[in-house]
Amino acid sequence: MLAMDVDPKAVVEVGAEVRRTLEEAATGGGDPVATAERWTRAEFPLRLRCIENWLTERIRAHSTGEEFFTKVGGTPYPAQGKPVLNTADLFELVDGVRELKSTLDAPINRGLALEVILRRLAPGARLRT
Numbered sequence: 001m002l003a004m005d006v007d008p009k010a011v012v013e014v015g016a017e018v019r020r021t022l023e024e025a026a027t028g029g030g031d032p033v034a035t036a037e038r039w040t041r042a043e044f045p046l047r048l049r050c051i052e053n054w055l056t057e058r059i060r061a062h063s064t065g066e067e068f069f070t071k072v073g074g075t076p077y078p079a080q081g082k083p084v085l086n087t088a089d090l091f092e093l094v095d096g097v098r099e100l101k102s103t104l105d106a107p108i109n110r111g112l113a114l115e116v117i118l119r120r121l122a123p124g125a126r127l128r129t
Contacts, residue, residue: 010043011046014043014046014047014050015046015050015053018039018050018051018054019054021035022051022121025118025121025122026121026122026123027123028122028123030118032115032118032119032122033111035115035118036110036111036112036115036118037111039114040110040114044104044110045101048097048100048101051097051117052094052097052098052101055090055093055094055097058090059090059091059094062086062087062090063087089120093117093120093121096113096116096117096120097117100113100117
């Protein structure tokens with residue numbers, strides 16, 4: 001079993017690092033290229049699981065509030081405050097992470113694929129796509 005070979009302390013540390021980095025990326029900070037390259041070199045499957053969990057938490061948060069119901073407006077995001085990930089963005093990102101997880105045995109450029117996901121977290125990127 002793989003779970004027996006994993007150090008629980010390392011899992012917690014990786015999870016906390018991924019969470020901090022994703023929160024930073026969602027506010028437009030961080031360097032997606034450097035992060036993607038670093039993450040693909042160490043504990044990549046665990047990091048993908050952490051990203052998927054973080055995105056799933058955001059989807060759950062969207063589905064429990066008033067924001068879950070469709071509101072018709074002239075813009076895709078509220079005029080006040082900063083743009084936030086909407087539910088469609090979150091599901092697309094989860095699909096991207098799951099697709100990347102399914103290619104772990106394939107010879108692809110994982111750094112580039114992860115960079116695309118991290119870039120889509122940035123507020124400006126969501127407005128352009």
